[in-house]
Amino acid sequence: QASKECVKIDELQAAASRVIAELTGAEAGYVSCGAASGLMLGTAACIAGHDVRRMERLPDTTGMPNEMIMAKDQRCGYDHAIRAAGAEIVEVGLCDYLNGSMRPVETWEFEAAINERTAGIALILYVSDPKKERQLQEVTSMAHQHGIPVLVDAAASVPPLENFKKFIALGADLVVYSGGKAI
Numbered sequence: 001q002a003s004k005e006c007v008k009i010d011e012l013q014a015a016a017s018r019v020i021a022e023l024t025g026a027e028a029g030y031v032s033c034g035a036a037s038g039l040m041l042g043t044a045a046c047i048a049g050h051d052v053r054r055m056e057r058l059p060d061t062t063g064m065p066n067e068m069i070m071a072k073d074q075r076c077g078y079d080h081a082i083r084a085a086g087a088e089i090v091e092v093g094l095c096d097y098l099n100g101s102m103r104p105v106e107t108w109e110f111e112a113a114i115n116e117r118t119a120g121i122a123l124i125l126y127v128s129d130p131k132k133e134r135q136l137q138e139v140t141s142m143a144h145q146h147g148i149p150v151l152v153d154a155a156a157s158v159p160p161l162e163n164f165k166k167f168i169a170l171g172a173d174l175v176v177y178s179g180g181k182a183i
C-alpha cells in the first residue's frame with residue numbers, strides 16, 4: 001500500500017514529530033535509522049544548532065565548539081556515532097585503582113570540563129536506573145546554567161513506556177531510543 005502512495009519525507013517527519021512530542025513531552029521528535037543514527041544527528045545538532053552554514057560543513061568542525069563531554073565509565077563502541085558528526089570526546093572521571101573500579105563521575109567533574117569549545121554533554125544511560133537518573137537530573141541542571149545541551153542515549157530503556165517521558169522530564173535536551181533493540 002505504501003508503495004503506491006507518495007509522501008514528502010519532511011512532511012511525514014513533521015507529522016511524526018507531533019506524535020513523538022505528545023508521547024514524550026519533548027518539543028519535537030524525529031524518526032532516525034536507530035539509536036546510533038540518533039546519537040550522530042543529536043551530536044550534529046549540539047554542534048551546529050540552527051546555523052545552516054555549520055550544518056553544511058559537518059563533520060568538518062574547524063572553528064566550531066565540537067567537544068562532547070562524556071563520563072569515562074560510559075564510553076563504549078557507540079562513541080563512534082558521536083565522533084562521526086565531527087565531535088571530539090572529552091572524557092571525565094577517574095578509574096580508581098584503590099576502589100577496585102570506577103567511582104561514579106560527579107557533577108562538578110562534568111562542570112570542570114566545560115569551556116568555550118564545549119558543544120554538549122552526552123550521557124549514556126543504556127538501561128536506566130535510579131542512580132543514573134539522579135546523575136541526569138544533576139548534570140542537566142548544571143549544564144543549563146552554562147547554556148550547554150545534554151544528549152541522552154537511552155537506547156535500551158523502553159520498555160517500560162513511561163521512560164519515553166522520564167528523561168525529558170528530568171531535564172534532558174535530546175533523548176535517543178532504539179526501535180530495534182526489542183526486535
Ligand SMILES: *Cc1c(COP(=O)(O)O)cnc(C)c1O
Pocket residue numbers: 033034035036037078124125126153155156177178179180181
Ligand atoms: C544498541 C545501542 C545503540 C544503537 O542502537 P541502534 O538502534 O541499533 O542504532 C546505541 N547506544 C547504546 C547504549 C546501545 O545499547
